[in-house]
Amino acid sequence: MMKTAAKLLDDYLLRFRTPEEAAALFAEDGALELPYLADLGMPVRYVGREEIAGLLTRLLELVPDWMFRDREIVIDTPDRVMAEYKVDALTAGTRRPFRQHFFGYAIAANGQITLLREALNIVETARAFFPNGLADLLPAPIIEEQNKTLVLDALDTLFNKKDFDKAKQLWSDLYIQHSRHVPAEREGLFGLVRSMPDIRFEYDMAIAKDEFVWVHSRYTTSSAPAALIAVDIFRIEDGKIAEHWDVLQDEATRDESAGGYPMFGDAFPNAR
Missing domain, CATH: 3.10.450.50 (Nuclear Transport Factor 2; Chain: A,)
Incomplete structure (x- = not known):
């Protein structure tokens, strides 16, 4: 029996920390999309196992203790699944918390993921990774x-x-x-x-x-x-x-002022 979309998503979350194994769950032309990464100036679509594994490797470098937890299925059919899942870890660069509540939508065909589309909180991402937090956005x-x-x-x-x-x-x-x-x-x-x-x-x-x-x-x-x-x-x-x-x-009074103009506003203070 071929794996359902829900089973494939669970396997992906479990194997995320081993990028090559997680990427192997995708079809050869499968895609991982994170549309909100555009707000950070990053590519939003990664196609093929090599690109997907490369992205996951980079994410683990940024957040070494990245591990998904608290997965909850919202919609479940054999070839489509929508779920929520979370991450709570420290970033390597700023040592700030990276707390995310992901929404993932996966489509499966022939026992492989053809598309995984994820949404994340860009505000929390900026606070975690950027030196000045949200200000850098x-x-x-x-x-x-x-x-x-x-x-x-x-x-x-x-x-x-x-x-x-x-x-x-x-x-x-x-x-x-x-x-x-x-x-x-x-x-x-x-x-x-x-x-x-x-x-x-x-x-x-x-x-x-x-x-x-x-x-x-x-x-x-x-x-x-x-x-x-x-x-x-x-x-x-x-x-x-x-x-x-x-x-x-x-503050100088009029008599004390060498320049003849008030130091503050448009009037001198009363003489002392």
Whole structure:
């Protein structure tokens, strides 16, 4: 009796870790298709046992502990099967989790797979394999605008709203601080803000490029006679503020200004 589509799919999932054996389940001109790989800039169709074995070998290099589990049949006829199955392993390159819920549709003829078409979660794939996760899939202007929005929201959340719980979600727990005036790491920054309960942040310019955001800002507090005008530079990683540099000056009044123009906005502060 020739193997059904369901039996062939089960054998494929079981033998995946031995690419030549898994590829041998396909007809000579059988195909493995993963249409969503197009979003990653990869070929989506692999035809013939040699190409299929080559793809599986490459996938095992990327995820050495790749093993399918939790297979559930959704549709089952002798020559067609649709099933769901999962993978949960670490990638070799980033050491991030690769968690996937696959949907597979297989067609069989003469006891061989003629087509296996699989769908996977491209967002989770990007997070697992790419250095910047999903950001590496989106056009630069979109990412840069998102980074700028993140930074401005983070500064308002921390300095104006004093919402430290939310701020923890916006600053990396590995935050690097390059400022002369601000203590090291995320808790150093948060501790400084806690020590100045009336500190306020405002900005008049923000620019983003690649993973960096520059903000021209003003910080005021009753404990300082003059506001601080800053150019803050932030580096974003994995959707959080990961690193910070700044250049700071006391805000000049009209009498103190050598250049004759305000340092922030279009008006000088009141004389001190």
